[in-house]
Each structure stands twice: as C-alpha cells, then as structure tokens.
Amino acid sequence: MASSEAIIQVLDESVPGVLRFAAWEAVCAKRWYFGNQSNGPEDPAFWKMDLEEVPAITAVYDAVRARCEELARGPLVVLRQYANGHTYGLGGQAHADDARPGHYTCLYYPMPDWNPDWGGETVFHHQAGDIALAVLPKPGRAVFFDSRILHSGRAPSRAFGGLRVTVAFKLGPAPG
Numbered sequence: 001m002a003s004s005e006a007i008i009q010v011l012d013e014s015v016p017g018v019l020r021f022a023a024w025e026a027v028c029a030k031r032w033y034f035g036n037q038s039n040g041p042e043d044p045a046f047w048k049m050d051l052e053e054v055p056a057i058t059a060v061y062d063a064v065r066a067r068c069e070e071l072a073r074g075p076l077v078v079l080r081q082y083a084n085g086h087t088y089g090l091g092g093q094a095h096a097d098d099a100r101p102g103h104y105t106c107l108y109y110p111m112p113d114w115n116p117d118w119g120g121e122t123v124f125h126h127q128a129g130d131i132a133l134a135v136l137p138k139p140g141r142a143v144f145f146d147s148r149i150l151h152s153g154r155a156p157s158r159a160f161g162g163l164r165v166t167v168a169f170k171l172g173p174a175p176g
Contacts, residue, residue: 008133071104095150137166
C-alpha cells in the first residue's frame with residue numbers, strides 16, 4: 001500500500017562506484033536534444049536524453065529500488081527513465097511530476113564531481129511556493145520523493161562550464 005505522506009528522502013552512497021562510472025558514460029552519449037520544458041511551451045527549454053532500456057541506467061534504479069520501495073511502503077515499477085541537463089542560465093520551472101497519490105520520482109545525480117559553489121540544486125517547494133528543501137548534486141546521490149511535490153532543477157552557476165545532469169526515474173505502484 002502506498003503512503004499518503006509527502007516523502008522527500010536523500011539517498012547518499014546508494015550506487016556503487018563502478019556503476020556510477022557506467023551511468024556517467026551513458027549520459028555522456030550523443031543522444032541529448034534541446035527543447036524539454038517543465039510545464040509547457042511557455043517555459044524556458046533545457047536539455048533532455050531518453051534513457052529507456054539503457055542497462056547502466058536501469059542498474060542505477062536496481063541499486064536504489066529496495067530503499068525506494070521501503071519508503072513508498074510497497075512495490076514500484078519504473079514508468080519512464082530519462083536525463084535532464086541544465087547549463088548556466090537554463091534552470092527548470094517549479095512543477096509536480098504527477099498528481100496521483102502513490103507515484104514517486106527518484107532523481108539520481110550522475111556527475112563524477114560536484115563543487116557546492118556550482119549550485120545546481122534541486123529545490124523542493126511548499127504548496128505556497130516557499131522553499132522547503134534544497135538538495136545539492138553530489139556524486140552517487142539520489143533523492144526519492146512524492147511526485148506531487150513541487151520542485152525545480154536550478155541551473156548551475158557561471159563557475160561551472162558543463163552540463164548539470166539528473167537522471168529521473170518516474171515510478172508508479174506495481175500492478176497486482
């Protein structure tokens with residue numbers, strides 16, 4: 001049975017080092033496209049990469065699955081998996097991933113290094129819009145949360161010249 005609680009849980013050190021390297025290689029492939037938007041056509045665009053059936057990415061979720069299902073209080077199935085990429089000036093807008101109870105998101109930060117001065121936080125908002133929590137990217141870090149929670153991916157600072165990447169696993173209750 002899925003929890004009705006609005007869960008946000010940071011999962012550090014859940015992905016082994018060898019798998020971290022494989023996931024980083026997968027998101028460095030030349031499959032990125034520009035034009036993804038948080039809410040719709042009026043929002044600023046950013047980068048996206050589809051990652052369905054990419055073994056290294058699927059293995060990342062397999063590494064955190066037990067903890068996610070424990071937090072959700074029930075079995076979950078991956079509905080979609082993809083990466084978002086943000087460069088300086090290209091942050092996402094506040095949005096909820098899914099309005100249905102029992103649906104969750106697990107974001108994984110695949111970058112091999114991250115300096116806190118580079119920013120790029122995932123910001124979680126209270127319904128009124130105030131910031132409830134900001135989670136910095138960190139190698140091997142994931143954050144699991146109720147998909148109804150408003151959140152946004154912040155652009156990295158000008159000090160970071162690359163692509164701030166998150167791998168998103170959209171999760172729903174397992175049938176049965």
